[in-house]
Amino acid sequence: MAPLSMISLLARQQSEVSSQIRAQWAEPSDIMSLLMLVGADVVKGALAQQTGxxxxxxxxxxxxxxxxxxSFSAILAAIGNKTFLPAPELPALVLSTEWGYHRVNSSWVISRLLRDFEEFWMPAEVKARLVQMMAEAGGRRRRRVGLCVSVxxxxxxxxxxxxxxxxxxxxxxxxxxxxLAVAAIPxxxxxxxEEFAVTAFGTALAFLTASLPHWTQERWSCSRDSRKTFVLTRGNGAQHAVVIIGAGRGLDLEDLATSSEGLPGKTGTxxxxxxxxxxxxxxxxxxxxxENLTWFLLAVGTIGMIHTIIVAGAPRQPGLFGIHLRYRDVFAQPKVMKTLQELEMAYPGxxxxxxxxxxxxxxxEEEKLWWQAAKKREDTVKKGEKESVLGDITTSKLEDSSGSSILSCSSAL
Known part of the structure; x- marks a missing residue:
C-alpha cells in the first residue's frame, strides 16, 4: 500500500503543479507586479535622452x-547629490585652448557626444580623410592610427x-x-x-515625471554664449579629438563638464x-x-520596455542635446605630433x-623648439587681435565724441 500511496501522492502533486503552471500562463498577474520593479536604469537612460x-x-x-x-531611486538623488542624469558611459577630457587646462568629464551629455561621434554623426569629410590616413599608414595597424582632429x-x-x-x-x-489601444481591447x-485605467494612469505619471523642470536645469547647467574653444577627447591613445569653437554663441563645455558637482537643487524636487x-x-x-486578462497589461508593459530600451541606447545627433555644430575642418596624420602641429598652424592654441x-x-629638442616658436606666434596673433579690438573701441569713441561735439556746435549756432 505504501508504494501505491506514494505514487498517488506524486500524481496529485504533478497535477497540482501542472494546474498552477497553466493558471500562471493563463493569467500572469504575479509576474506583472514583479516586472514593475525591474529596469530602473533603462528608464533613467530614456529620461536622459528625451527630457529637457x-x-x-x-x-x-x-x-x-x-x-x-x-521613483524611489529618484528620491535618493533629489535628497542626495541632486544628479538625475546617468553617469558618463566612457572616460573623457575637456581641454581649454585658452588656458591649456583639462578637466575630467562628469557630464552625461558630453559623454554621449563622444560615444556617438565615430559611429553616427561624423561628417563625410572626416570619414574620407580617416580612410586616407589609414591607407597612408599602411597595413601595420588596422583599428587605430595616429590622431584625427575634427573642428x-x-x-x-x-x-x-x-x-x-x-x-x-x-x-x-x-x-x-x-x-492605450492595446489596453482598450479588454x-x-x-x-x-481596469487595464485601460492602469495604462492611462501610468502614462500620465511617466509624462509628468519627464516634464519636471530639473531635467532642463541639469542638462545645460553651464554658461551660454561662450567664446572659448574646447577640445573633447577620450585621452592619450584615442583615435579622435573634437574641437568646438564657441564663437560667442556656444555652451561653455568646460563648465558643463563639471556641472554635476555642487549642482543646486530645488527644494520642491x-x-x-x-x-x-x-x-x-x-x-x-x-x-x-x-487577476483577469493580465496578458493585455503584460503586452502594454512589454511594448513600453522595448521602446524604452531603444530610446535609452540610441545614438543621437548633437543638436538633440542642445549643442548645434557646423563642420569646419579636419586634420589627420599617421603621426600624432604631425597632426597637432598642422592643427596649431591653422588654429593657434x-x-x-x-x-x-x-x-x-x-x-x-627639435619639438620643444617648434612649440616655443608656435607659442610666440600665438601670442603675436592674440596681441594683434587685442589691438584690433582696442582700435575699434577707440574709433567708435572718437566718432561718438566728434558727433556729440558737432551736435553741441550746431545747438550753439
Missing part, C-alpha cells in the same frame, strides 16, 4: 516596467541649449497611443476597463518625487489586484593645448 527643452509638449517617455523602482564651430542658425527633435523623440507619442470586448513615488506604489498595488595629454613625457 521648453516645448509645450510633455517629453514622451512611455509607461513601462521599472518605473516603480526608478566644428557653434552654429549661428540655432540657439545653444534648445534641443532639436527627431523621429525617435516623437515616436514616444505613437507608442503611448499604441499602448474594455471593448469584455467590459473590463524631493517633495514632488515623494508624491510621484506614492502614486507609483498605488499603481503597483492596483496591478497586483488585477588648439594643438598646444593637447600636447600634455597626448605627450605626457619629455619632448625631443
Amino acid at each position: 527643452g521648453s516645448d509645450w509638449l510633455p517629453p514622451p517617455v512611455v509607461f513601462s516596467f521599472g518605473w516603480v523602482s526608478y 566644428f564651430e557653434a552654429s549661428p542658425d540655432k540657439q545653444a541649449g534648445v534641443p532639436d527633435r527627431d523621429l525617435l523623440w516623437y515616436s514616444g507619442y505613437a507608442v503611448a497611443a499604441l499602448q 474594455w471593448a470586448l469584455y467590459g473590463a476597463w 524631493p517633495i514632488m518625487y515623494s508624491g510621484l513615488a506614492v502614486l507609483w506604489c498605488i499603481l503597483l498595488i492596483t496591478v497586483c489586484g488585477i 588648439c594643438g598646444r593645448s593637447m600636447i600634455k595629454t597626448f605627450f605626457p613625457g619629455d619632448l625631443h
Whole structure:
C-alpha cells in the first residue's frame, strides 16, 4: 500500500503543479507586479535622452516596467547629490585652448557626444580623410592610427541649449497611443476597463515625471554664449579629438563638464518625487489586484520596455542635446605630433593645448623648439587681435565724441 500511496501522492502533486503552471500562463498577474520593479536604469537612460527643452509638449517617455523602482531611486538623488542624469558611459577630457587646462568629464551629455561621434554623426569629410590616413599608414595597424582632429564651430542658425527633435523623440507619442489601444481591447470586448485605467494612469505619471523642470536645469547647467574653444577627447591613445569653437554663441563645455558637482537643487524636487513615488506604489498595488486578462497589461508593459530600451541606447545627433555644430575642418596624420602641429598652424592654441595629454613625457629638442616658436606666434596673433579690438573701441569713441561735439556746435549756432 505504501508504494501505491506514494505514487498517488506524486500524481496529485504533478497535477497540482501542472494546474498552477497553466493558471500562471493563463493569467500572469504575479509576474506583472514583479516586472514593475525591474529596469530602473533603462528608464533613467530614456529620461536622459528625451527630457529637457521648453516645448509645450510633455517629453514622451512611455509607461513601462521599472518605473516603480526608478521613483524611489529618484528620491535618493533629489535628497542626495541632486544628479538625475546617468553617469558618463566612457572616460573623457575637456581641454581649454585658452588656458591649456583639462578637466575630467562628469557630464552625461558630453559623454554621449563622444560615444556617438565615430559611429553616427561624423561628417563625410572626416570619414574620407580617416580612410586616407589609414591607407597612408599602411597595413601595420588596422583599428587605430595616429590622431584625427575634427573642428566644428557653434552654429549661428540655432540657439545653444534648445534641443532639436527627431523621429525617435516623437515616436514616444505613437507608442503611448499604441499602448492605450492595446489596453482598450479588454474594455471593448469584455467590459473590463481596469487595464485601460492602469495604462492611462501610468502614462500620465511617466509624462509628468519627464516634464519636471530639473531635467532642463541639469542638462545645460553651464554658461551660454561662450567664446572659448574646447577640445573633447577620450585621452592619450584615442583615435579622435573634437574641437568646438564657441564663437560667442556656444555652451561653455568646460563648465558643463563639471556641472554635476555642487549642482543646486530645488527644494520642491524631493517633495514632488515623494508624491510621484506614492502614486507609483498605488499603481503597483492596483496591478497586483488585477487577476483577469493580465496578458493585455503584460503586452502594454512589454511594448513600453522595448521602446524604452531603444530610446535609452540610441545614438543621437548633437543638436538633440542642445549643442548645434557646423563642420569646419579636419586634420589627420599617421603621426600624432604631425597632426597637432598642422592643427596649431591653422588654429593657434588648439594643438598646444593637447600636447600634455597626448605627450605626457619629455619632448625631443627639435619639438620643444617648434612649440616655443608656435607659442610666440600665438601670442603675436592674440596681441594683434587685442589691438584690433582696442582700435575699434577707440574709433567708435572718437566718432561718438566728434558727433556729440558737432551736435553741441550746431545747438550753439
